[in-house]
Amino acid sequence: MRDLVIDNALIVDGTGVPPYPGALAVQGGRIAEIGAVGAFAGDGSRQLDAQGMTLMPGIIDTHTHYDAQATWDPELRPSSSLGVTTVVMGNCGFTIAPCKPEGREITMRNLTQVEGMSLDVLRSGIEWDFETFPEYLDALERRGSVLNTAAFLGHSSLRTWVMGEDAANRAANENEIAEMAKLVVEAMAAGAVGFATSTAPQHNGYGGIPMPSRLASDDEFRALLNAMGSTGRGMFMLTRGGQTSIPFLEALSDTSGRPVMIAALLHNPMVPNGVFDNLAEIAAANTRGRTLYGQVSCCPLTMEFTLESAYPFEGLAAWRPAMEVPRDALGAMLADPRFRAAVRHELAKPAAIRLFNGEWQKLRVVEVADPAHADLEGRSVAQLAADAGQDPLDYMLDLAGSENLKTLFIAELINSDEEALSRLMxxxxxxxxxxxxxxxxxxxxxxxxxxxLLGHWHREKQLFSLEQAVWHLTGRPASIFGIPERGVLQAGYHADLLLIDPETVGRSPARRVFDLPGGAPRLTTDPVGVIGTWVNGIQVADENRILASAGHPGQLLRAFTC
Ligand SMILES: [Zn+2]
Structure with a gap:
């Protein structure tokens, strides 16, 4: 008997070969055998007729930030309901380990902005049962998870561990760099998937202080990459700011021998060639024998925000005063004509790496706080400002100011040009x-x-065949990150499976729920056309929900071939 037989499926195996009808048997958490339809009839303790639906490997999501959430939510919502079976976390270097007890407060403060979580949520949520990075991995493993999890060692945490509060203020000295390099080697030995960092200007902590990794010198990057290189493995991941050139990253890759994952290559219509120029530089480096990747997104970047925490604007140097003042002084700062003039001045010069470049027609009012303003909902700031004969920045700040900054806006700024996205992907x-x-x-x-990707870009837009779309989500990330025996349906591999209806698969529009620690809100999205998800042979989700009975079949991944 096999634990599970999924019969009569259209198998898309994650290697990119065309789909074929078949049956798949699972035993002991692994794929035992793949055969023709009916080949294992009656062999399964559990027998499932897939009725011709598509059976693929579970999705591998290589850019997540579950580092904090994983300590209070082993179900890793909502990814576990959205067809994902493996997550890589610690991206951009925003992690919670290593962390000394005296560094917890600053680590949480750093995370508030970039994670979009309040300090209260993090304070009441994070379980601090670790200090070093190896202890963090052990703690995750003890706690268990619904999904397979891999973790980067994060640069900002590493700096804070070694430099304390100075981490966000200055370059590291030689001794500090040597100490960090030692810890990189230690983390790789413990099972980190690599080393992650950010030099991006929109990555700020509480009060607008830059994330510590943004203060690193070129020497620090060289030393840490070479330390990882000395272990012979590991991915170097970074979210790139404009001052970090791709030739510099190529040089790091060359001396360390490590591959580099460069994020975030989002298409910005104000600088339409920027990402394509980046990809051309990456391609040129690869012809010289390097292994660089440009990380792209298949989703338009839409962001909901209020002026209490205006992420799309926080990459502007002129916005920093608004991040530094306490909440009760924020209204006055946003009303200050000198503040507004500085923002306007900076916006006048578009920058590829910046989220917002003055495209006021792409900012809309989603929800007003004052019912008297209800007729403004759904309209763009550009239109509303034109109707009022006002400058759009003034209009937005005045409107929000009149509602105690509770007005909810949505920005659809970048990565929404489908022709450009098609070329990128x-x-x-x-x-x-x-x-x-x-x-x-x-x-x-x-x-x-x-x-x-499956619903929009494969089914609706036909940009990818089904087997190509599946490969992009499974076999390819597994091979880039060297995740062994996952990402492909093959006898002997782990049984991470996703059964979908290709006619309907997709995601619902985002909606707000209030289920963070302390009842704080978050945006979530629901699966469409997902029939079942299995992690290591255990079904963890059906079409509606995460199955509590599944327990925590996910594994902490510590061994990689990259
Ligand atoms: Zn990120």
Whole structure:
């Protein structure tokens, strides 16, 4: 007897070969055998007739931020309901380990902005049963998880561990760099998937202080990459700011021998060639024998925000005063004509790496706080400002100011040009990821990116064949990150499976729920056309929900071939 037989399925195995009808048997958490339809009839303790639906490997989401959430939510919502079976966390280097007890407060403060979680949520949520990175992995393993999990060592945590509060203020000295390098080697030995960092200007902590990794010198990057290189494995992941050139990253890859995953290659219509120029530089490096990837997203970047925490604007240097003042002084700061003039001045010059470049027609009012303003909902700031004969920045800030900054806006700024996205995603050096699941919780939710790729880009747009779309979500990320025996349906491999209805698969529009610790809100999205998800042979979700009976079949992944 086999534990499970899924019969009469259209098998899309994750290698990119065309689909074929067949049956798949699972035994002891692994794929025992794949055969013709009916080949294992009556062999399964549990026998499932897939009725011709598509059976594929579970989605591997290589850009998530579940580092904090994983300590209080082993179900890793919502990814576990959205066809994902493996997550890589610690991206951009925003992690919670290593962390000394005296560094917890600053670590949580750093996370508030980038994760879109309040300090209260993090304070009441995080279980601090670790200090070092190896202890963090052990704690995750003890706690268990619904999904398979891999973790980066995060640069910002590493700096804070070694430098304390200075981590966000200055470059590291030689001794500090040597100490960090030692810890990189230790983390790789413990099972980190690699080392992650960010030099991006929109990555700020509480009060607008830059994330610590943004203060690293070129020497620090060289030393840490070479330390990882000395272990012979590991992915170097970074979210790139404009001052970090791709030739510099190529040089790091060259001396360390490590592959580099470069995020976030989002198409910005104000600088339409920017990402394509980046990909051309990446491709040129690869012809010289390097292994660089450009991480792209299959989702338009839409962000909901209020002026209490205006992420789309926080990459502007002129916005920093608004991040530094306490909440009760924020209204006055946003009303200050000098503040507004500085923002306007900076916006006048578009920058590829910046989220907002003055495209006021792409900012809309979603929800007003004052019912008297109800007729403004759904309209763009550009239109409303024109009707009122006002400058759009003034209009937005005045409106929000009149509602105690509670007005909810949505920004559909970048990555929404479908022709450009098609070119990006089909580039041979692109890696499709960037869900940011677990982060930016009040701004957007792209945890369902895989279902969106299958529904929108395969079924509706025909950009990819079904087997190509599946490969992008499974076999390819497994091979890029060297995740062994996953991402492909093959006898002997782990039984991470996803059964979908290809006619309906997709994701629902985002909706707000209030289930974070303390009842704080987050955006979430629901699966469409998911019939079942299995992790290591155990069904963890059906078409409606995560199955509590599944327990925590996910494994902490510590061994990689990359
Ligand atoms: Zn990220």
């Amino acid at each position: 089909t580039h041979p050096d692109a890696s499709i990821a960037l869900s940011d699941a677990g982060a930016h919780l009040t701004f957007f939710c792209d945890a369902g990116f895989g279902l969106h």
